[in-house]
Amino acid sequence: MxxxxxxxxxxxxxxxxxxxxxxxxxxxxxxxxxxxxxxxxxxxxxxxxxxxxxxxxxxxxxxxxxxxxxxxxxxxxxxxxxxxxxxxxxxxxxxxxxxxxxxxxxxxxxxxxxxxxxxxxxxxxxxLARFRDAVEWYLRPFPFLPAARVATMFNLTFLLLPVILDNFKEIMAAQNSRCVQLRKNPVKRLKYLVFPLLDQTLRRADEIAYAMEARGYSEVRTRATFxxxxxxxxxxxxxxxxxxxxxx
Amino acid sequence: MALLETEDLTHVFPDGTVAIEGINLKVNAGEFLVIAGPNGSGKTVFARHLNGLLRPTRGRVLLDGEPISKDLIGARKKVGLVFQNPESQIVGQTVAEDVAFGPENLNLPADQVATVVEESLAAVGLSRFVTRSPHALSGGEKRKLAIAGILAMNPKIIVFDEPFTGLDYPGVVQVLKEILRLHKNGHTILLITHELEKVLAHAGRLVIMHGGRLVEDGKPETVISRVENYGLRMPLREGEKVGSLTWLK
Structure with a gap:
């Protein structure tokens, strides 16, 4: 891809x-x-x-x-x-x-x-990092905006999107292999898809938060040079x- | 004085589950220690206390004789933790960007960050992948990247949480060689695993955890005979010695 x-x-x-x-x-x-x-x-x-x-x-x-x-x-x-x-x-x-x-x-x-x-x-x-740095640079003059935090959130969102899409495909494949398509109720089918996806995404977000903290995540970071x-x-x-x- | 010490370390989750209880452990500088135990024995929870990711319900962790709660950032710099799933440790879109995450958090000047990234990647043999997406690396290379990310923070102790999970034979060999090189270079190694047959020959000490408690601590030659009492597979066949427990030839 x-x-x-x-x-x-x-x-x-x-x-x-x-x-x-x-x-x-x-x-x-x-x-x-x-x-x-x-x-x-x-x-x-x-x-x-x-x-x-x-x-x-x-x-x-x-x-x-x-x-x-x-x-x-x-x-x-x-x-x-x-x-x-x-x-x-x-x-x-x-x-x-x-x-x-x-x-x-x-x-x-x-x-x-x-x-x-x-x-x-x-x-x-x-x-992504260059985008994140640019976003942070544009936000920095605004006194009440946490520029570093916004930039990190921006970065993580784009970083996680492909992972969530991959998870989605995997859950779909696993459920299709157990004949989920035979269930006629689309709400139930959606439930079996959304809940595991949400669960996995939240767990993944938790793991990433731990990993970032383990590497000393701080908002006072080395500033990018342009x-x-x-x-x-x-x-x-x-x-x-x-x-x-x-x-x- | 021990480099790292835990005193009566206990962690109880909000739902009342006791994850670890009363763990007393002293780790000296330069040691290679293997912590083994079955699933759910509290190994990962224990590891996450060593650099303050989890705060104990009771007890404390001392680094160079000082409680880590006094300086958590200092603890995270000195005690590097390589997670079980390297994917969860990756926060960069390129290999170099990911390794730079730690030193940037330490607010090092940009040129110093670049030097540290270069050195760390060279140390694990990933220099040629600087611009590659971390997700395109093999399992062994991803673990090496996770190690490089930790090395960039210049830690004294490196804790590996199940470093061989999901790796094929060449991947295990790659990572094992890297761990041994780090130990040879003076890093203190704490390696959490239940796959003793892959690494125990290189360890100086074997600790067993079971039901959240530390139940055995001693020389691998002594402790190995009792591992089956704690839900671990006896890796030695009759006549074999601990020295044979390695995947390196």
Whole structure:
């Protein structure tokens, strides 16, 4: 599984200063939200594809794993096409599809795809620790916010997510092997899935807390050092330009 | 004076279950001590008292003659604990990041953290995995990573809680060699296990726990004959000596 996982390579995107990358992520996220015209999508997608190639991520494997999201995006498009009222499409074999619905559906799908690609590029090129340090750096000026604690929680959440997903799959497999699918009541099936998962997750969280305490966990920690290069600023400038282009 | 000492150490859980009771144990610097006992005998609870992760209901733990409750961070620095499940010890997304967790908690300067991480990984032979995800390592390598994470805190004593659980033969050999190297380098080793056949030949002392109590303490050659009284398998066949109880050739 490579989707949403950090893949170590030595590229400008991998080396980029976490603070600037977080800011660039914000600009691109906003660009995705504000995109509405064809040329907006063209510019944003071109930049994102360039980033994907620049990061030397395994594009073929990633596209294959994105299949599930493809289905999701298709559903969004279809639902929009059928539910948004407007002019009917002449000679369309499907009754109830409107031109406005198709256009809105395509816009939504484009935005979703943009967010998906953005997440793939960012998660594939950024170790969690760099994100955590950047989050902490941005929160530090706020006097009543426990920046170190928030950053640790952020880190642990993302660290535990794949573990919880793995546990989920294992519990599912174990229950399927005991024919849980023969139980017709979905609430009961859910109960047999949720309780063990919750139990395991809480136990795991307990173990991690012990392990962190055993290694002297403290909120007064070594502060991360940041180094931004001209290339990092250039990347940030590009993302800002994309956002401004989309906005105006 | 003993390096580590427990006096009347007792832990009762809130539901009234007595996990350990009245444990008195002295560990001298440089010792290699094996603590054995069946499941539920209180070994892990005992280990978690040694660096203050659990607080005793009664009794105390002394480190260099001082109660560890006076300086818990100091105790965690001096007594490294390698957990039974190395996965639960991993908090970093890369090998280097995970080893850096301890020294960063100690608020060491960033360049010193980098040096300590490099040295600790080199010490366990994991230097080539610096940027690798810890979850992609083999069982033996994960245990080595857990050891590197502890070494980065520069402990005097290392407590291993069931270090061979779930490992295949090469994994056991890898970890056992690492433990012996640490002992040779001057670390005091407390190794909790019920798999005596893998390691006892290297220990200078064998302690048996049963029902939360310390029931035997002595030279392995003396204690081994009585292990079956406490729910442990006698690892020696007729004519064999304790020196044969190792998975190293």
């Amino acid at each position: 490579t989707l949403f996982h950090y893949i170590h390579k030595d590229t400008v995107l991998h080396r980029m200063d976490g603070r600037l990358k977080l800011a660039a992520l914000l600009f691109f996220g906003l660009a995705a939200g504000f995109s509405s015209e064809f040329h907006d999508y063209l510019v944003a997608f071109s930049v994102l594809f360039c980033a994907l190639l620049l990061a030397r991520l395994p594009v073929a494997a990633l596209l294959k794993e994105m299949g599930f999201f493809g289905v999701l995006i298709l559903i969004v498009m279809v639902v929009n096409a059928f539910t948004i009222p407007g002019e009917p499409i002449p000679n369309s074999p499907f009754a109830g599809i409107s031109q406005q619905g198709v256009i809105t559906g395509l816009r939504f799908a484009g935005r979703l795809l943009m967010v998906l690609l953005l997440s793939v590029v960012v998660t594939g090129t950024t170790p 180094k931004s290069t001209k290339t990092d600023w250039l990347m940030l400038a590009i993302s800002l330009l994309v956002f401004l282009f989309v906005l105006f």
